[in-house]
Amino acid sequence: MPDQLVKVGEQTLKLTNMEKVLYPEAGFTKAQVIDYYARIAPVLLPHLAGRPVTLRRYPNGVDGQSFFEKNVARHAPEWVRTERLPTPGSSKGNEFLDFVLIEDLATLAWVANLAALELHVPQWRIGDDPDLLVFDLDPGPPATVVECCQVALWLREELAEGGYDAWPKTSGSKGMQLYVPVEPGELDTWEYSRGLAERLARAYPRQVVATMAKAQRGGKVFIDWSQNRPAKTTIAPYSLRARSQPTVSTPVTWQEVEECEHVEDLTFTADEVRARVEDMGDLLDYR
Template identity: 65%
Template sequence: MEGTVVRVGERRVTLTNLGKVLYPEVGFTKAEVIDYYTRIAPVLLPHLAGRPLTVRRFPDGVGGRSFFVKNVPSHAPEWVRTVRIGTPGSSRGAEFADFVVVEELATLVWLANLAALELHVPQWVVGARGARRCPDLVVFDLDPGAPATVVECCRVAERLRGVLVGDGLSPVVKTSGAKGLQVYAPVRVSSPERTAEYAKAVARRLSAESPGEVVWSMARARRTGRVLIDWSQNNPAKTTVAPYSLRARAVPSVSTPVTWDEVRGCRSPAELVFVADEVRARVGRDGEVFAVGNPSRLPG
């Protein structure tokens, strides 16, 4: 396939079909996707480093077919780092997958050229030799059940922050880029299951305190008008959309780090919707607001 060869650092990357529109509603092209990921890389790459990546590709744009990809494509450049991870219970019956690990801009540009719009990572990293380590993050995915919106998620997030700070953690928050919010905190644990156990206990506690506003069970029938605190994202086999990743919505919305002041002040869903250009401007103005601090040991 013919394309344009560009130099990215010490690598050469071939870019193709740069004029293809991937977000038809606003005419956002593949070239603009690549430009966004290139410009946002200084704050994005630290959140991808060491984490086996699952991507969601949209070769025909967000209105077309899509598919999640774990295994590195056979045509990947030889300089792309990969790591083999066991995948027990895979829907395809595979015992393992060879995941891409993004640790340089060239890999990110190469993925963007494949229309890998969404970047999803686990809450753990691999070591230099590819060994899986225990989780270093705990995540709470706040998902509103209509007619609840991100505004209700903000109120729950404030209460969740109080619990986490009371337990000695240092939470940060971002939009999902879709409907809700995601609250993270850096942690130290001695077993892969510990973060899920802790997150489930916190979710059940907040649900018991406010059953009309919060639910911890995955049963969809119970979620109407409430905020689900999805603790299950801490399962080591699961991934969550990375900070600064694009989302496959009608517009190029981004999973955007926000401040707790913005969460506290939110009164309309539109206040916490950000597209690619806005996120670049926010980072240029405010810098990185999702910098996780030193990890804390979970209580109990």
């Protein structure tokens, strides 16, 4: 398939190597990646708006090497919006980087054409304090997302006692996340999440761990509260993941969480997520 010049909104961009297979086991091509992101854009873009995006690119597909890209690519079109932000403690010694903001379909298609399969964002919007509290539930084998669901239900109870609503989504990989909308500046999200994670680890020591040491995670669910540090990012809702199949970080209902008995119950591919959105809309519409 030859390269294509396409008009997206008011912008023109070149799409390249459309026939390249990025998910070999599924035969899922770059053209299908771009198509997925274009079709899911109406529910994805609101979750990216105002948030600097870290891209995880897989130029040779999910079986090849990948790299995280925070700084905008040198060949980016001039219409791609960027924001220069401080990056203290950067491993490359950069004090500032120019992050991409994905707020329109043209920019989303452009990053998809870069084989940026995964889109990662912080819990804050530019110029503001965090508006999300996030708990990343990471199962240590042989635990799976099934065990994460039980921990998510415990977290929901604790959060409700504090007056907060929680919204679940899968990670698209092994675990899941809970999103808790908060007013910017309302609370110290890092301290609050750490305290709640440690409290649950004490209450359920056989099922939950709140420490970073991987040696302690076997068969338990690690509640990663560190996702609430300002420099940390979490996989965006509706982002693809670089797994053997084109799975997606998918918003789910609490009923689905309560009824989950098998990993397959909360595993969704790109086509399945598109169908879910057509049927149920954005299940993470807490705005």
